[in-house]
Amino acid sequence: xxxxxxxxxxxxxxxxxxxxxxxxxxxxxxxxxxxxxxxxxxxxxxxxxxxxxxxxxxxxxxxxxxxxxxxxxxxxxxxxxxxxxxxxxxxxxxxxxxxxxxxxxxxxxxxxxxxxxxxxxxxxxxxxxxxxxxxxxxxxxxxxxxxxxxxxxxxxxxxxxxxxxxxxxxxxxxxxxxxxxxxxxxxxxxxxxxxxxxxxxxxxxxxxxxxxxxxxxxxxxxxxxxxxxxxxxxxxxxxxxxxxxxxxxxxxxxxxxxxxxxxxxxxxxxxxxxx
Amino acid sequence: xxxxxxxxxxxxxxxxxxxxxxxxxxxxxxxxxxxxxxxxxxxxxxxxxxxxxxxxxxxxxxxxxxxxxxxxxxxxxxxxxxxxxxxxxxxxxxxxxxxxxxxxxxxxxxxxxxxxxxxxxxxxxxxxxxxxxxxxxxxxxxxxxxxxxxxxxxxxxxxxxxxxxxxxxxxxxxxxxxxxxxxxxxxxxxxxxxxxxxxxxxxxxxxxxxxxxxxxxxxxxxxxxxxxxxxxxxxxxxxxxxxxxxxxxxxxxxxxxxxxxxxxxxxxxxxxxxxxxxxxxxxxxxxxxxxxxxxxxxxxxxxxxxxxxxxxxxxxxxxxx
Numbered sequence: 001x002x003x004x005x006x007x008x009x010x011x012x013x014x015x016x017x018x019x020x021x022x023x024x025x026x027x028x029x030x031x032x033x034x035x036x037x038x039x040x041x042x043x044x045x046x047x048x049x050x051x052x053x054x055x056x057x058x059x060x061x062x063x064x065x066x067x068x069x070x071x072x073x074x075x076x077x078x079x080x081x082x083x084x085x086x087x088x089x090x091x092x093x094x095x096x097x098x099x100x101x102x103x104x105x106x107x108x109x110x111x112x113x114x115x116x117x118x119x120x121x122x123x124x125x126x127x128x129x130x131x132x133x134x135x136x137x138x139x140x141x142x143x144x145x146x147x148x149x150x151x152x153x154x155x156x157x158x159x160x161x162x163x164x165x166x167x168x169x170x171x172x173x174x175x176x177x178x179x180x181x182x183x184x185x186x187x188x189x190x191x192x193x194x195x196x197x198x199x200x201x202x203x204x205x206x207x208x209x210x211x212x213x214x215x216x217x218x219x220x221x222x223x224x225x226x227x228x229x230x231x232x233x234x235x236x237x238x239x240x241x242x243x244x245x246x247x248x249x250x251x252x253x254x255x256x257x258x259x260x261x262x263x264x265x266x267x268x269x270x271x272x273x274x275x
Numbered sequence: 276x277x278x279x280x281x282x283x284x285x286x287x288x289x290x291x292x293x294x295x296x297x298x299x300x301x302x303x304x305x306x307x308x309x310x311x312x313x314x315x316x317x318x319x320x321x322x323x324x325x326x327x328x329x330x331x332x333x334x335x336x337x338x339x340x341x342x343x344x345x346x347x348x349x350x351x352x353x354x355x356x357x358x359x360x361x362x363x364x365x366x367x368x369x370x371x372x373x374x375x376x377x378x379x380x381x382x383x384x385x386x387x388x389x390x391x392x393x394x395x396x397x398x399x400x401x402x403x404x405x406x407x408x409x410x411x412x413x414x415x416x417x418x419x420x421x422x423x424x425x426x427x428x429x430x431x432x433x434x435x436x437x438x439x440x441x442x443x444x445x446x447x448x449x450x451x452x453x454x455x456x457x458x459x460x461x462x463x464x465x466x467x468x469x470x471x472x473x474x475x476x477x478x479x480x481x482x483x484x485x486x487x488x489x490x491x492x493x494x495x496x497x498x499x500x501x502x503x504x505x506x507x508x509x510x511x512x513x514x515x516x517x518x519x520x521x522x523x524x525x526x527x528x529x530x531x532x533x534x535x536x537x538x539x540x541x542x543x544x545x546x547x548x549x550x551x552x553x554x555x556x557x558x559x560x561x562x563x564x565x566x567x568x569x570x571x572x573x574x575x576x577x578x579x580x581x582x583x584x585x586x587x588x589x590x591x592x593x594x595x596x
Contacts (some may be wrong), residue, residue: 019347020380028377036365106361110422113325114378115350 018272019115029111029124030131033098037132043094051087051140055079058205074235076244077147080232082204084140084159084226088133089202090168093195096174097128100187118271122175126264129171130164137163149235158234165256166227173223174264179270202228207242225258226252276339277431278303278462281322283331285447286364286485293319294330301430303479306456306463308476308493310566312576314483317466318358323433324464325355338429351379354423354431358438360415368399368418371407372425379426393421396455411494417451422458423550431456433465437472445469458533470567479566483574493566500572501562503541507548508533508557515554522551528571533558535571 049222148161202224279301322328326346338352376386527534
């Protein structure tokens, strides 16, 4: 019945005035981002090396300073959830730079003159950014056994689901910001002012509870804070005290879902308008 | 029915009217030249026609679809080659074309067939697997034109298709445009600041200050000048200009080459000019009217004075989203 009505109006639910919602177009946008990712050797190396540098250099330095706690957890184990979060943060934000890049080098116009709805383009960028981030986070999980953490199938599955949520939230947020920026220079400036505070106020390196009240309030707006906390639920499940997760897992998931929904909507709305 | 209709189009931009009541029609199958000095409203008009920009009043229709209300349908009807290269340098020629096909919702088999066919037409079949960043400027242009035609558009927009190419490559690209036009039957809407390229158009519109000041076939435009062009270089062009104005009642345009005058029967006018002018004449040149002369006559400026305004994106109403 519903479909007959839509046909009568000559407008299916996926049809906007800008064009149709096209899965094929989403597929090819995602395919392009993956090809570009694997062809940029420098980006690939940095992506793989950055988390390992943090984990083993910063991690082992602080492990010496702090030492293992009563339950035998080292600082290096403690920061693994945070470093997974950092990997996703950098990857997701970096993938949204492609919008600015495409604008600067004209390729965005090639996409914008295609007869697909603007939401199609936003979804293409969102899905590619999310998938790239999740795969990098997943690759990093391979070091968990070497840190003496017990990660089984259940943990991996749970982590994949949570990482998808965190990646989507941050990619959507990055996409919203990137859609206002017209130069790569501006992107670098803005993102440094956003990315680094997001990382340091996420509970990745120290518990959010240890922060002064004002900073803690900012942390609780930060999606990565909920993301890192949710990773701790999986990877540091047996912990108690300062190293343990600080919020209920259901709250983490709820905040991430709400945050993603808001920013997916906002970035789609920004792309939809025409000057 | 005309394939493009523009009626009293107005686009305000930062307080001034970038397009100020422009009106013209483009017929199906013709090669239509759209000329004007930079800042005259050329790019703004093209961006409106290809739905990247909204407008304030008037109407713009492409293939019978309203650019404001049915941008999706307009986009299906048009192909675009922009001033700047919009290929992905990190993809191969084939991958760039495949991206385009999928964005236009073609299935795999149709896409493969169209890509094979078009690569053959542009002579890039043997380089299909090569990264676009290794292509020369001329090859990139050919690939972009091929891409613009993949979905068989009714109208192909070419915004300065030969900008920045050397003369030989320009010629090659033009030969190719004519060839593909014959093969595809698409209407071509193009801008250029090379006046010799404008000569090949079936009709030409000249836009200045956001208004269409002439729209006709090149021969008709040249015929409207009714006479010859005399370019005279003197030791003091400024003074000579005032003197010519006073003595002959003509209004010469000042250009780099000298003063440009439009006169009937130029060969008889030159002796009078020599007698009448009180200063040394360095050189005199007489020629039949060209499109460039039409342009100078109508706008009072040389198109080259303005040159191509390259990559100063912030200064014009480009679609940023």
